[in-house]
Amino acid sequence: MxxxxxxxxxxxxxxxxxxxxxxxxxxxxxxxxxxxxxxxxxxxxxxxxxxxxxxxxxxxxxxxxxxxxxxxxxxxxxxxxxxxxxxxxxxxxxxxxxxxxxxxxxxxxxxxxxxxxxxxxxxxxxxxxxxxxxxxxxxxxxxxxxxxxxxxxxxxxxxxxxxxxxxxxxxxxxxxxxxxxxxxxxxxxxxxxxxxECPIHENYKNRLLQAKSSNVTVIGTTNGYRTRVLKNKMARKYLNLEREEGNKLELEKLTLGALKKAVFNGDMEEGSIMAGEVVGTLDxxxxxxxxxxxxxxxxxxxxxxxxxxx
Ligand SMILES: Cc1cc2nc3c(=O)[nH]c(=O)nc-3n(C[C@H](O)[C@H](O)[C@H](O)COP(=O)(O)O)c2cc1C
Known part of the structure; x- marks a missing residue:
């Protein structure tokens, strides 16, 4: 080091x-x-x-x-x-x-x-x-x-x-x-x-504390914008649309402002809860x-x- x-x-x-x-x-x-x-x-x-x-x-x-x-x-x-x-x-x-x-x-x-x-x-x-x-x-x-x-x-x-x-x-x-x-x-x-000190909503932190490594997924593979997030309603909808080859505009609409929804509003369903595979490591x-x-x-x-x- x-x-x-x-x-x-x-x-x-x-x-x-x-x-x-x-x-x-x-x-x-x-x-x-x-x-x-x-x-x-x-x-x-x-x-x-x-x-x-x-x-x-x-x-x-x-x-x-x-x-x-x-x-x-x-x-x-x-x-x-x-x-x-x-x-x-x-x-x-x-x-x-x-x-x-x-x-x-x-x-x-x-x-x-x-x-x-x-x-x-x-x-x-x-x-x-x-x-x-x-x-x-x-x-x-x-x-x-x-x-x-x-x-x-x-x-x-x-x-x-x-x-x-x-x-x-x-x-x-x-x-x-x-x-x-x-x-x-x-x-x-x-x-x-x-x-x-991290200024994310309490709901985001609580969700992270409960999460395991198997709870993360990758969205955006089809449009070249791979993003690792926790599985939730938004991620499931996104993945379904990707499977149905939904158009890029619809995909974009889903993620637009989604990180802000999670970070500021604590919306754990429609928000994008970005987290990596190590999410289950700290308790x-x-x-x-x-x-x-x-x-x-x-x-x-x-x-x-x-x-x-x-
Ligand atoms: C909530 C969140 C938002 C992130 N946003 C950015 C970003 O805006 N720009 C960037 O270069 N990396 C971004 N990253 C990636 C981190 O800077 C870092 O490289 C990555 O998270 C390291 O991997 P780890 O999550 O396994 O520790 C973000 C990571 C998280 C957790």
Whole structure:
């Protein structure tokens, strides 16, 4: 694990960008707890992001970053903003950050693109990325098609820059396994929802606490927008429509605003309850700091026990 050394933070842990959830307050709470918090820009415009960056700066003097979704129609303005706001760390998703890379590099911004296949990781390294976040399909939210178990060691042997593992990790044992497979740090999503500070509706947290790994499913396979969620009325309707080859507009209508319904209204039937395969791993709500201590402590203990037995 080296990410903590590279970024001069306490733990080699990144809280992945989460649209509508990881805004300025939560991201800075994560940074204050010793990880690297990211403001997720999904659905945000320039004004929204400016406000959230101000909140984060107010709440912490520690390093925090911004997760840029390159599909966002506002992306050019968001990039201008992160540069003018002197943001030091960026992750990019849903596309190729090539056209912005020169400006990021000139400003000394650390860029870790998120990838779900090896060829994109190699291209990102050539473009000048400082590290790669490899996200396996075990993860919550929009996903690729390869598992962390396969993708992580493949990328780690093909690139020289640090590789961060995301997807399917929510315990010390899994953190140690990711290190063995080549990871320099971990990006968490699902487990960050199991924290007191996480600003999702209580119904969402209660639902997560009851959930098992077998309760997740993937919607959006037919329209190229695979998304891992908990099974509920919305997901069942979506999957039925997909089976009947329902038109894309109907599918779009079903998911439109569905994450907001779950996050803000606590609607556990019509909302999109994004969660990864590790949803059954944690059985209580932690303070962020307590969760990081547990993850790191368990990781160190397990690692030592393996070293001793060698
Ligand atoms: C509720 C939720 C929303 C997410 N939204 C985003 C997002 O907007 N952008 C993104 O790059 N990743 C998003 N993710 C993925 C996380 O950043 C992270 O990479 C992933 O959850 C890690 O896998 P895990 O869930 O198994 O820990 C989201 C995850 C969750 C749980």
């Amino acid at each position: 080296r990410l903590d050394k590279i970024l001069n933070i306490k733990y080699p842990f990144i809280q992945g960008g989460m649209a509508n959830i990881s805004k300025g307050k939560f991201a800075s709470d994560v940074s204050n707890a010793g990880g690297l918090g990211l403001i997720g820009t999904g659905g945000m415009d320039e004004e929204d992001l400016k406000k959230e960056i101000a909140i984060a700066k107010e709440n912490t003097d520690k390093l925090f970053g911004v997760n840029l979704l390159l599909l966002n129609p506002e992306i050019d303005r968001l990039v201008d903003l992160v540069i003018s706001e002197d943001i030091k760390f960026i992750t990019t998703g849903a596309g190729n950050p090539g056209k912005f890379m020169k400006r990021f590099k000139e400003r000394g911004i650390i860029v870790f693109p998120i990838v779900s296949n090896t060829s994109l990781a190699i291209r990102m390294e050539r473009l000048g990325a400082d590290g790669i976040i490899v996200e396996g399909e075990e993860a919550a939210g929009h996903i690729g098609e390869l598992s962390t178990m396969v993708l992580l060691p493949e990328v780690a042997t093909k690139v020289k820059i640090p590789v961060i593992a995301a997807g399917g990790i929510a315990s010390g044992r899994q953190i140690f396994a990711a290190e063995v497979l080549g990871a320099s740090g971990i990006q968490f999503g699902t487990s960050m929802l199991f924290t007191e 209580k709500i932690y303070k962020i700091e307590e969760l990081f201590q547990k993850f790191y402590g368990d990781y160190e203990r397990i690692k030592k026990s393996y070293e001793k037995s060698e």
